[in-house]
Amino acid sequence: MPLPMNPKHRCSHTDLSFHDEGSMRVTFFSLVAIVALIVSSASSPTFANKTAPGDEVMPGAHEALSGAHEAWSGSDEVLTIAHEVMPGGYETVTSYDDMQAVGNQEPVLVGVRVVPPFVIAEPEGVYSGLTIALWEHIASELDLDFEYCELDIAGLLAGVSRTVADPPDAEIPALFAAASALTITAEREELVDFTHPFFVTGLGIAVPHKPAGFWQAILAFISPEFLWVIALLALLLLFWGMLVWYFERAVNPGDFGGTPAEGIGSGFWWAAVTMTTVGYGDKAPKTFAGRLIGFVWMFAGIILISFFTASIASSLTVSQLDSRVSGPQDLPFVRVGVLEQSATMDYMEENRIRHRTYPSIDAGLQAVSDDQIDAFVHDAPIIRYYSVRDFRNEVRVLPGTFNDQYYGIALQLDSPWRNEMNRILLDFIASDEWEELNRRYLGRL
Structure with missing residues (x-):
């Protein structure tokens, strides 16, 4: 909004000592008053005859003092600033609040x-x-x-x-x-x-942004977490396949007969197509126990396939993020950077988290981009602004904040x-x- 002022960028120390036009005016009129008093008194006949005080001297002196009073009354602003604290001494303005209180226009x-x-x-x-x-x-x-x-x-x-x-x-x-x-x-x-x-915000964490390539996506499918999911799923398919084979082998030898290995293999196949809701129909239980097992497995399969899909998506997401940091709990174990002399630096010291300091936010985010540190921690809206403006596709800010900050x-x-x-x-x-x-x-x- 327009302001009745001119807020230019300037950083200079303003001298607020007791030297201004008002003080010079007071000094000048004071000298005039004293000279007038002396001249008036010297020109009086009673002064030459050394008349006693109170006869003819006082009228002339009164006129001179009246002039002095007028001179001083025109300098109320200066008298407000300086008041006598001891003979021969004056106290000056000590703060911006005092300066504004007396109407200083600086x-x-x-x-x-x-x-x-x-x-x-x-x-x-x-x-x-x-x-x-x-x-x-x-x-x-x-x-x-x-x-x-x-x-x-x-x-x-x-x-x-x-x-x-x-x-x-x-x-x-x-x-x-x-x-x-x-x-x-x-x-x-x-x-x-x-x-x-x-304004209320919190600390955010900036980490490298490195999109996954083809081989990184492939490696995500053979990660330990993903392999554990596959192994668990295979065991469940084997278990339900053995159950249906056990109850169907005598009554339904066409679908689940043969050697135990062949029968269990047929049961494994039936469990897989049932779980995925493909249902080829080439094998189906005929006994009551077999159909009951199939009924339970249908609903269990819906839940399991959802879990399996989520696991695949999670593995791919983690591979795309390619970051060692997922939240503040990881900060003690990675290379962390902060802005020097900031509240974030105080937080790191209080929580005994090793960190490096940087002179600017740009320098800290550049260190993340150059893989010199794993994370740069600062106020979330600020590092989001910098990452979007200057480090797009190089640095990203994790969702969420921690350790509230009040501006x-x-x-x-x-x-x-x-x-x-x-x-x-x-x-x-x-x-x-x-x-x-x-x-x-x-x-x-």
Whole structure:
């Protein structure tokens, strides 16, 4: 939405010390008042005669002091900023909150980190994305003038935890807020405050995507799992074939007669065609016991053939995926990559999962594509966005998430803006506009 501000990309430290036009104006008028007082007093006859205080000196002095009072009354803004704390000393603004409270027009700095689809870098220093849309709505409601400053995760947290009264830092300025895809954690809450969560997600796992070739499909049919299914099925066919042969051999020698091997072979054949519902009709039981066995085997065969079909499909799917990772339970046994200084890295350390760190999500997914690691773990919507945009047919993200992540906007500790921002945030994420933004940025993920 259009804003009455110019949020350009700039990352410079703003000097908020007590030096401005108002303070110079106060100093000038103060000197004028003192000179006027001296001139008025010196020109008075009673002054030359050293008249006692209260005779003719005071009227001239009163006029001079009135001029001084007018000069000072025109500088209320400056007097609001600086108040006397001890003889000869003044206290300056110590935070962005103090600065805004006294009406300073200097734009505040808002830290961002490019994390599509939440923060997307556009040409000429312009930003878009889900988090940017939320922040600019909040800033518009609060009539805040701001500028963006791009930093990494550590820089965002360090910048928000600083105040404008801290010694200047050329690399990490004091930030009014940080709007990105920052996960709310207990450790970060010790450094900064967060708004209410505006987005809830979880960790996702990116793995290599390698479609199976012809020989891989063939090998899937001779996998141990598939061979066990075939062996079990053969035993069941043999068992039911022997049963029907036992009850039919004397009464129905034409179908199940001959030597035991021939009779059992005929029973095996009958069990197979019955289970597959082909039913050639060349062999059929005639005794009551044989027909009862056939009746039970018909329904059992329907269940077994469904199980057999599912096993084949599963074997083919596994061969097509060609991945050692099927879920978070596999992470301790494979090569895992995470983004450095991220909440995912904290999760790996807490769960004692060995991992490698990467400076960017692109670098981590590239490592998966190059078979340097088996899985890259990060927030699910973010790695889905990257995999679809930059690594199609090279990397895929497993379905499902784990270890819920809550995103919030970081503010300075005990910020008086927090309650009002929370109210605006909650109203906005309950609106139709927020739903439309989610469909716009996350709909294809």
